Amino acid sequence: KQEVTQIPAALSVPEGENLVLNCSFTDSAIYNLQWFRQDPGKGLTSLLLIQSSQREQTSGRLNASLDKSSGRSTLYIAASQPGDSATYLCAVRITGGGNKLTFGTGTQLKVEL
Amino acid sequence: EAQVTQNPRYLITVTGKKLTVTCSQNMNHEYMSWYRQDPGLGLRQIYYSMNVEVTDKGDVPEGYKVSRKEKRNFPLILESPSPNQTSLYFCASSLQGQGGYEQYFGPGTRLTVT
Numbered sequence: 142k143q144e145v146t147q148i149p150a151a152l153s154v155p156e157g158e159n160l161v162l163n164c165s166f167t168d169s170a171i172y173n174l175q176w177f178r179q180d181p182g183k184g185l186t187s188l189l190l191i192q193s194s195q196r197e198q199t200s201g202r203l204n205a206s207l208d209k210s211s212g213r214s215t216l217y218i219a220a221s222q223p224g225d226s227a228t229y230l231c232a233v234r235i236t237g238g239g240n241k242l243t244f245g246t247g248t249q250l251k252v253e254l
Numbered sequence: 255e256a257q258v259t260q261n262p263r264y265l266i267t268v269t270g271k272k273l274t275v276t277c278s279q280n281m282n283h284e285y286m287s288w289y290r291q292d293p294g295l296g297l298r299q300i301y302y303s304m305n306v307e308v309t310d311k312g313d314v315p316e317g318y319k320v321s322r323k324e325k326r327n328f329p330l331i332l333e334s335p336s337p338n339q340t341s342l343y344f345c346a347s348s349l350q351g352q353g354g355y356e357q358y359f360g361p362g363t364r365l366t367v368t
Contacts, residue, residue, distance in 0.1 A: 173354035177359075187357070
């Protein structure tokens with residue numbers, strides 16, 4: 142059974158810092174990995190989608206990497222801003238399970254002024 | 255605008271009173287799914303549908319029903335809600351098939367069962 146873990150569970154950084162969020166998964170047989178952002182009381186916003194054949198994806202200040210063989214992904218946020226404060230979730234789409242996503246429990250990020 | 259909509263956004267009900275949470279998408283997606291989110295447990299899949307009239311159980315289907323009579327709609331039905339179904343519910347949709355398709359999520363429905 143696929144399990145997804147995100148460490149740390151919570152993170153507080155000063156504005157302007159570069160930071161890395163970690164995601165690990167137990168079964169490397171995945172189609173893709175998706176990073177989401179969730180604001181309090183709101184839905185999930187897709188940030189980046191990395192296919193299993195890709196090593197990384199970039200969007201603005203965000204860069205996500207994928208090392209399928211070791212079961213790891215990282216989300217790099219450059220020059221963090223208070224508006225980046227949110228919970229970040231990673232999810233993997235497993236093979237043979239339709240389009241089901243298996244989620245980690247998230248990293249709650251707070252960027253302070 | 256491409257989107258997934260859910261109604262209602264907030265619902266407080268009592269044990270045993272049947273309720274339906276609606277989900278609709280305007281992207282012509284084949285695949286639709288329901289998840290629940292609970293503290294410390296993350297999001298877990300309840301049911302999913304690969305197309306009209308094709309539905310299947312996810313990881314936590316007990317106490318829920320779904321139907322897919324039209325491509326755009328995928329309602330979640332709680333026939334006899336119980337307090338352990340108090341949760342935040344999300345509907346999602348995507349294209350179906352091999353390979354990777356981005357999933358789009360609705361804004362969530364916060365359900366409280368007393």
